[in-house]
Amino acid sequence: MPARGGERRRFPGDGGFWPMRYERVVRGIFARRLNRFVAEAVIGGRAETVHVKNTGRLKELLVPGAEVSLAVAEHPGRKTRHSLVAVRKDGRWVNVDSQAPNAVLAEALAAGAVAELGRLDGWRREAVRGNSRFDFQFESEGRTGYMEVKGVTLVSDGVALFPDAPTARGTKHLLELAAAAEAGCPGVVFFLVQMQGCRLFRPHEAMDGAFAGALRNAARRGVKILAYDSRVTDAEITIGGPVDVDIG
Numbered sequence: 001m002p003a004r005g006g007e008r009r010r011f012p013g014d015g016g017f018w019p020m021r022y023e024r025v026v027r028g029i030f031a032r033r034l035n036r037f038v039a040e041a042v043i044g045g046r047a048e049t050v051h052v053k054n055t056g057r058l059k060e061l062l063v064p065g066a067e068v069s070l071a072v073a074e075h076p077g078r079k080t081r082h083s084l085v086a087v088r089k090d091g092r093w094v095n096v097d098s099q100a101p102n103a104v105l106a107e108a109l110a111a112g113a114v115a116e117l118g119r120l121d122g123w124r125r126e127a128v129r130g131n132s133r134f135d136f137q138f139e140s141e142g143r144t145g146y147m148e149v150k151g152v153t154l155v156s157d158g159v160a161l162f163p164d165a166p167t168a169r170g171t172k173h174l175l176e177l178a179a180a181a182e183a184g185c186p187g188v189v190f191f192l193v194q195m196q197g198c199r200l201f202r203p204h205e206a207m208d209g210a211f212a213g214a215l216r217n218a219a220r221r222g223v224k225i226l227a228y229d230s231r232v233t234d235a236e237i238t239i240g241g242p243v244d245v246d247i248g
Helices: 101-109 168-182 209-220
Strands: 024-032 038-043 046-054 067-072 081-089 094-095 122-129 130-142 143-152 155-156 159-162 185-192 200-203 226-231 236-240
Touching: 038 067, 038 081, 046 094, 046 226, 094 226, 101 122, 101 130, 101 185, 101 236, 130 168, 130 185, 143 159, 143 168, 155 168, 159 185, 168 185, 168 209, 200 209, 209 226
Parallel strands: 046 081, 143 185, 159 200, 185 226
Antiparallel strands: 024 038, 024 067, 038 046, 067 081, 081 094, 122 130, 130 143, 155 159, 226 236
16 A cells, blocks of 8 residues: 555655555755745745645755655545655665655565565554554464554664654553563564665664663564665665564
């Protein structure tokens, strides 16, 4: 299932499955961010307000003069005609669509492209367990497991870092997964780095020590921590390969 505002064309990526593709994109130049949801970009020589599909800070990416890729809205009545979905930094595209990671992982699960998960007997998106809602529920070896997916856009010296802003919600997800794991349900946290070229993933301790501590605690209680990078163009994003994980 593609992320909202994006569509796939039916042709296989390098891994033999379909990349998530934004059907219509244009390029522009980033000017400034007006608030969490809206920015200004120059498209075809004209300044326009555009929707930002990520409420994170993105300070290292959304800098004046950066080249950006924008998906053209399919609904003509929308307030903004374009949604900012990718930014070019240091010669490579970085996808910043916060809805993309779940869509990309759904494609990867359907193709059996995440070897570390082993053979899955089935899976579905957005499952509830007790008072918790997880991104994925899966069946493996007769047990029901749960997975949370986190998109990563911050990289420093080749190290992917999450989060780029404090996230009480993210910490809550980790605590819930750890509790599920102790109750016999396999738990997975999957960090999708929305670019290529990273050598390592680490929790961003300086930004959110509570999240980093909760991630280590979850790992001790049996939750599997995975990180993969992505192949990204101005119009596509496809899962790449595994990235080493160091949770300290």
